[in-house]
Amino acid sequence: MRVLPPSSAGPWRSPLRGPWLTSVLGMVLLVGIPVLFVTGLLSYAAYNPDLSPVNDKTPDKGLLGLYLFSWPTHPYWLYRLTQGIHVxxxxxxxPVLLAKLWSVVPKLFALPPLRSVGHALERLSLLLLVGGxxxxxxxxxxNVQLDYVFPGxxxxxxxxxxxxxxxxxxAHVALRLPAALRAIRTLDLRAELRTPTVRTxxxxxxxxxxxxxxxxxxxMSRRGALGMVGLGSAALFLVTAGQSVGGPLRRTALLAPHGRAPGSGPNGFPVNKTAAAARVGLRDTGAGWRLTVRGNGHTVRLTLDELxxxxxxxxxxxxxxxxxxxxxDQYWEGVRLRDLAALVGHHADAPDVFVESVQPAGSFRAVALRANQVGDPRSLLALRVGGADLSLDHGRPARVIVPNAPGVMNTKWVRRLTFGSTDVGERT
Amino acid sequence: MKRLLRTLYGEPPLHLTVLLTSFVLCGYALARLLAGDWWAVLQWLVGAALVHDLVLVPLYAGADWLFHRVVCGRRPRSRARTALVLHVRVPAFVSLLLLLVHWPLISQAAGRRYRAATLLAPDVFLGRWLLITAVLFTVSGLLLALRTWRARRRPGSAEVLPSADVPVGTGRPARHRS
Structure with missing residues (x-):
């Protein structure tokens, strides 16, 4: 009774559809989706959300944050790699996801729509799978194309x-993997990749x-269908990946948001939060600018020349x-964060630091950095890049640069560093 | 007991265990996902599945079917015409895929924000996409021409390219599925 007859009529008549093709596409997703999930969780951890409320956009994460760990500064290129892979x-x-959904679309319209309580629950789970x-x-x-139309x-x-x-x-893997593994053995992949349309x-x-x-x-053959999906992935790779490689290859990313550099020279590398967009002007960053360094009950104020x-x-x-x-890699020059910590008495062990920007409003105008980030000798309050003073869009007069930290954690237009603190108004 | 569950539930007990375990995790995350504007988020979640299944799939499958009908008409087994369908389908697929994935940039949906954030001109993407599309169709057309030319140079190989004028069923080798 549970076995449905193959849909004899209906609009879904492609001779390519079948458990084998679905399973092959499923296997690609079975590798790909865990890669996305793990790199996504790494990116979440890279913000150190458990360190401070300002780093944490998901304060009610509960058990979902149990895995968090102190984000390391070694190797300095790790986040660049994992997030490049994620995106x-x-x-x-x-295209693999779309092809997988195409391959199972007759099931959506299978009759009866609900065979049993179990079938109803499974369809609910499938709604979460497809919708999710x-x-x-x-x-x-x-989000990567800066079109924030989603609700929140x-x-x-x-x-x-x-x-x-x-x-x-x-749930889908637990319920379907055995059948998928059986289906994948019904046809020989290598033989299928040699089968042209006429013999399909x-x-x-x-x-x-x-x-x-x-x-x-x-x-078209199954080889052709899989090839077309692969061609789609390859095309997307070609017009995207260059933005995560940089250098001359950046220009190959024809349809990627950061396939171009906005300028030339030491400050010509891409930017994603400009001074104008952050409403930071010369008034806040010009001759009147001072850096305040606090900690251990001390407060030190420095001009740019003193820095x-x-x-x-x-x-x-x-x-x-x-x-x-x-x-x-950009060559940054400036003062070590741990040297600034020493100015207010943190000599031996660099503590956490709360970094504030002159930026008047918006996300990540203040962040908290962990002690391991402050203590790394490569972590700087940078004043120069590539042998030139920082441009206003890259954070003049001073910005933080920390190895392996996500871009937004490297605060621009810094006005105050509070060592031993991770939140606004916290007394040290 | 097992048989009772089977009768009432319709699936083995393991099926129920797996789904309930999954719903615990989904529910835990869903409660947080819906903590803000829950109605809008729910519309996005369910709407994504509905728009895909009920709009996108019928649209592209229907367009493909229609194009196939127009080109092949009453000669669905003409290899020349099938080849033509393929050489339009593949570049169209890649082009529309690029359009779908990069729609926010190509349509300049957030063009002003893009320019303000990156200092880059937002109006280059439509031209680039059109150019890529033109290249895809050109390459595909050249490959089709090469294929046709090579098939013509091997006369008598009706198996490879039967004449488009041969009616259905007469120009095909017997081993082809009918």
């Missing part, structure tokens, strides 16, 4: 949405109703954005 792989998986998956891909694609802040939507999706994926036959009739009862004449007279150090570090784009 680029996510974009490349779009498309939600994750859509919010991600919109990106961080909680994409983070909690990922867990909803994961819950549904786990429908798969044997299946219980799930994917194979049409009255198949249309094949117009320049402190020991200067250099470090080569990239800017790597949560949106997946990044720059190659």
């Amino acid at each position: 680029t792989f996510g974009i490349m998986l779009v 998956g498309l939600f994750e891909f859509t919010t991600g694609l919109l 802040s990106f961080y909680p939507l994409h983070f909690y949405g990922a867990w909803v999706f994961l819950g549904a994926v786990l 036959r429908p798969e044997p009739a299946d219980a799930g109703g994917l194979v049409p009862g009255r198949p249309a004449e094949p117009t 320049r007279r402190l020991p200067q150090h250099g470090s080569s570090l990239p800017i790597a954005c949560v949106e997946g784009w990044s720059t190659g």
